[in-house]
Amino acid sequence: MRVLLQRAARAEVSIDGQVVGSLPAEGLVALVGVTHGDDIATAHKLAAKTWTLRILDGERSAADLGAPILAISQFTLYADTHKGRRPSWSAAAPSPISEPIVDAYVEGLRALGAHVETGRFGATMQVSLVNDGPLTILLESER
Structure with missing residues (x-):
């Protein structure tokens, strides 16, 4: 599993021109990929x-500050670009496997006390954000 975290001053995700999720305050954008x-x-x-990574102002975590998180599924985090000019998506888990795992990530954050907003799994989304810092960190699960 990969989570690309971006510290954001503001962010929102839209589908067909309609905002479906946004950060109500400074927080984190989490792009989530499943393998x-x-x-x-x-x-x-x-x-x-x-929730506990100390990457916000003053080396504090989202948990310390009660910072919101915008979580968006993104299978493209598992793109393989080693061969040719067309990425391979074979390392990304298929939707029936990945959707419940992305949902579990969001539920896990909420269970810890996070205010979490989301995009819509499988939809074509437009994400806009102001990366604060800029600060971007890749979290990966151990295999």
């Missing part, structure tokens, strides 16, 4: 890491 072998436990572990 084969990931499970609910992996999702909960990365949710806890996301």
Whole structure:
């Protein structure tokens, strides 16, 4: 599992021109990708890491500040570009496997006390954000 975290001054995700999720205050944008072998436990572990990682102002975490999180599924985090000019998506888990794991990541954050907004799984989304810092960190599960 991969979670690309971006510290954001503001962010929103839209589908067909309609905003479906946004940060109500400064917080984190989490782009979430799932690969084969990931499970609910992996999702909960990365949710806890996301919530407690000290990457916000004053080396504080989202948990310390009650900062909101905008979580968006993104299978393209598992693009393989080693061969040719067309990415391979074979490392990304298929939707029936990945959707419940992305949902578990969001549920894990909420269970820890996070205010989480989301995009819509499988939809074509437009994400806009102001990356604060800029700060972008890739979290990966151990295999």
